[in-house]
Amino acid sequence: MKMEDYKRRGSSVRRKSNECMRGIVTVIVSLVIGFFIGVSFPAFSPPKLKLVPSIDTYLGDQDSGRSTQTILNVISVARDNVSTKAHKLDDPSEIFVTTNPRGAERLPPAIIASESDFYPRRLYGRPSEDLTFKPKYLVTFTVGYNQKDNIDKAVKKFSGNFTILLFHYDGLTTEWDEFEWSKQAIHISVPKQTKWWYAKRFLHPDIVAPYDYIFIWDEDLGVENFDAEEYIKLVKKHKLEISQPGLDPNSKGLTWQMTRRREDLEVHIETEEKPGWCTDPHLPPCAAFVEIMAPVFSRDAWRCVWYLIQNDLVHGWGLDFALRKCIEPAYERIGVVDAQWIVHQGVPSLGNQGREENGKPAWEGVRERCKKEWKMFQDRVSRAEREYFKSIGVRSSDHEANWVTDDRIQ
Template identity: 45%
Template sequence: MRAPKCKMLPELLSLLITLFSILLGFFIGLSMTRLYKVQTTTLYSASQSSNPGLQFGRSSENYESHKIATNPHGAERLPPGIVKPQSDLFLHGCVGNESFRKQSYLLALAVGIQQKNIVDKIVSKFSENFTIILFHYDGKTSEWDQFEWSQRAIHISAFEQTKWWYAKRFLHPNIVALYEYIFIWDEDLGVEHFKAEEYIKLVKKYDLEISQPAVISERGLIWEMTKKRENVEIHRRAESQYNCTNPSLPPCAGFVEIMAPVFSRNAWKCVWNMIQQKPEEKIGVVDAQWIKHMVLPTLRHQVRARSFAEWAEFEKRMKGAAQEAVVDHY
C-alpha cells in the first residue's frame, strides 16, 4: 500500500511547483500592469510641481514619456495631480456668492496711519486689475476703513517690521505666482506723474525683469542711476560713470532702489531666494513714468538700522556661500 503513494510524490511535487510558478508569474504580471498604469495616468506638466521628476525605465525611443513628476516636499504620500503647489491672494465671496475677480498684478505697500492720505493717492493710480496688500508696521488697520478700496485690500499687521520682513513671509513665489508683475513700494512716494498700466506697457516693451519708476526729489540724494531723464522712455545705465569701477555693474547699471521696485513673476522667484539676474540686461529705470521721493519721517531711522544689519547678514551669507563653492569645486 505504501509503494503507490511513493510513486505519486514526485508527480505531486511537480504539480505544486508548476502551480506556484503560474501564480508567481501572475502576480509579477499584475504588479507590472499596476506600475504601468501609475506611470501612464499620473504624468502631468512639470510646471505643476516644484520638484524634479522621478524616472522609470530609460527608453531610447521615448525617454520623455517615462518622466513622472512628484508632489511638493511634504505631500509625497498624496496622489500626484491632487496637489497644486501654487496659490493666490484673490478674495472669494461668501458661500452662495462665489464670484471673485482675478487680478493680473500685485501692489504691496508698507504703511503707517500717518501717511494714509499719501497712500490713498498711490492706490488711486492702480486699477482694479491690481491686488492691494497693506503691510501695517504701526499695528493700525481699522483706521483705513474710510477708503472704499480698503474693503478689497488685504491687511497684514506686525508692529515695527520692515517691508522686506513682510515680503519674505507673505509673498512666497508660489503664493504670488499668478501675478505677472509685483510692485513692492514704500509709502512716501508722490505719484502725480505715474500711471501703473502705462508703466507696465513700457516694462513689457523693453523686457525689464526688475525695474522702478525714475525718481525726482527736492530733499536728499538720488542715485545717478535712478534719476529721471528727459526725452527717453527708459534707461539701463547711469549717464555719469563717476566712481564706476565697471559701467555694467551697480551702482551705475543693473541697479534699482528698494523704495519702489517692480519685479516680474520670474524675477521675484530669484530675488526671494537672493539669486541675482543678469543686471545689465534685465534691470532698468522707467523715465516716462516717474515718482517723487518725499523722504517723510516714519520708521525711517529704525528701518535704516535694521537694513544695515540685514545687509551685513546678507554679505556674511554670500561670503560663506562663495567659500563653500570654492571648497566643493576642489
C-alpha cells in the same frame, strides 16, 4: 629550462584562460536566463530588490560568484535608499509619489494645490462662480496711518487690474475703511515690521504666482506723474524683469545716478557714476541696479528674489546690489522707467518705530541696524559664493565686485 617545462607552463596558462572565459560566459548566460525568468515569472521577485529582482535571485540561488552578487547587492541597496520614504511602493493601495512637493508624497498628484492667491472668496454659492474678475498685478505698500492721505493718492494710480495689499506696521487697519478702496484691499497687520519682513513671510512665490508683476513699495512716494498701466506697458515693451520708476531730481536723499530720472528717455539701463564707484559698467550701481524703495518684479524674477531675501535681515539694505544675480543678462533686463516717475519724499515714519537707547533717538538705532545689515548681507553673499565655487573647483572673483560701502549713503 627544458622544452617540456615550457609546454607544461603554456598549457597551464591556457587552462586558466579557458577557465576564466568559461566563468565569464557562465555569468553572461546566467544573467540572460535570469532576465527571462524574471520577465516570465514576476511574482517570484523578492519584494526588497527593486532594480532587477529576478537576476539577483537567480545569481544568489546558483552561487554564481561573490563579486557579481556584491555588485548587484550594492545597486539594490542604493535603489532602496532612494526609495526609503516609499517603503510601501509594492503595495498598490498605498500612495507615495516622489515627484510631488516635499511633504505631499502621500497625495494623488491631481489633488495637489501648490499655488494660492489673494483673491477673496464668498461664503456661499458655487466656488467656480466666486471670481468674476482676477487682477493681473499686485501692489503692496507698507504703511502707517499717518500716511493715509499719501497712500490714498498712490492707490488711485493703480487700476482695477491690481490687487491692493497693505502691510500695517502701526497696528491700525479698520481706520482705513474711510477709503472705499480699502474695503476691497487685503490688510495684514504686524506692529513695527519692515516691508522685507512682510515680503518674506507673506509673498512666497507660490502665493503671488497669479500676478504677472509685483510692486513692493514704500509709503512715502509722490505719484503725481505716475500711471501704473502705462508703466506696465513700458516694462513689457523693454522686457524689464526688475525695474522702478525714475526718481525726480528733487527727491529727498537721491544718491544714485542710475535711479535719477532722464527726461529724454522712456527707459534707461545704465549710467555713469562717481569716479571709482563702478569697476565694471555692467555691474551696480552703473547698471543692473534699482533701489529698494519702489521696485517692481516680474513673476519669474520674484521667484528668485524671494529666496535671496534673508529671513533675519529685515531692512533689505544691500539687497539692491544683489538683485542682478536673479536675472541674466542683468544689465539688459534691470532698468529704470523714466517716462513714469515718482518723488521720494523721505518721510522717516518707520524709522521712528525704533527704540531710544543710550541717549540716542529711535531713528538712529534703526539707521545703525540698517548699516549693520548691509555689511552682514554682503558678507553672506560673498561667503556663499566662495564656498560654492570652491566646492566645484572653480575660482571666481565676481563675489568681490562692486559692493559700494554703506558710508557713501546719505
